[in-house]
Amino acid sequence: MTIFEEVKELVSVPAVARYYGIDVRRGNMCLCPFHNERTPSMKLYEKNYYCFGCKAHGDVINLVQEIFRMSAIRAVKRINNDFSLGLDIDKPPEREDIERINRQRQELEEYQQWEKHSYKVLNDYLWLMRDYAEKYALHNPDDIPDKRFIYSQNHISYAEYLANEFLLADKETKLSMKGEIEQIEQEMLRIK
Numbered sequence: 001m002t003i004f005e006e007v008k009e010l011v012s013v014p015a016v017a018r019y020y021g022i023d024v025r026r027g028n029m030c031l032c033p034f035h036n037e038r039t040p041s042m043k044l045y046e047k048n049y050y051c052f053g054c055k056a057h058g059d060v061i062n063l064v065q066e067i068f069r070m071s072a073i074r075a076v077k078r079i080n081n082d083f084s085l086g087l088d089i090d091k092p093p094e095r096e097d098i099e100r101i102n103r104q105r106q107e108l109e110e111y112q113q114w115e116k117h118s119y120k121v122l123n124d125y126l127w128l129m130r131d132y133a134e135k136y137a138l139h140n141p142d143d144i145p146d147k148r149f150i151y152s153q154n155h156i157s158y159a160e161y162l163a164n165e166f167l168l169a170d171k172e173t174k175l176s177m178k179g180e181i182e183q184i185e186q187e188m189l190r191i192k
């Protein structure tokens with residue numbers, strides 16, 4: 001979570017408005033500090049404000065920015081101090097966080113490549129089985145079956161099952177098929 005998100009999470013718009021002197025009335029309505037008016041037309045919600053008169057709107061940080069005419073980061077610092085939030089504003093993102101994010105990104109890329117490759121292996125295997133079944137099909141009862149035909153008959157259901165299973169499986173299940181897929185890759189090199 002960024003420092004901005006943390007501030008927005010920790011303080012409400014009505015509480016901050018009240019603290020900085022805005023007279024919050026019934027229904028969380030108040031006189032708009034951004035235009036002159038006699039009857040309240042600004043509505044304060046928990047996380048936002050909206051003026052029905054001048055259309056001013058924003059979140060709690062915008063509100064403080066507008067009241068004091070300051071930058072967002074200074075508004076965050078001011079809220080942090082005034083509300084004793086104890087946030088460490090000047091802290092740069094931690095190295096561990098950066099490393100963790102980079103590592104996760106790299107792992108994801110590696111997984112996606114593996115997934116793509118595995119899907120291709122299983123599909124190639126399935127098509128090889130279909131190919132063998134068709135190309136070496138028996139035409140006469142007396143034909144001596146080619147060993148590739150026999151192989152296809154023994155493995156085509158398995159190949160279909162694996163290809164479908166992999167397509168529909170979640171990440172964990174796919175990874176659990178890793179050994180089987182590697183074996184099939186070896187097997188294809190052997191039989192081709």
Ligand SMILES: [Zn+2]
Nearest residue numbers: 032035051054
């Ligand atoms: Zn207004």
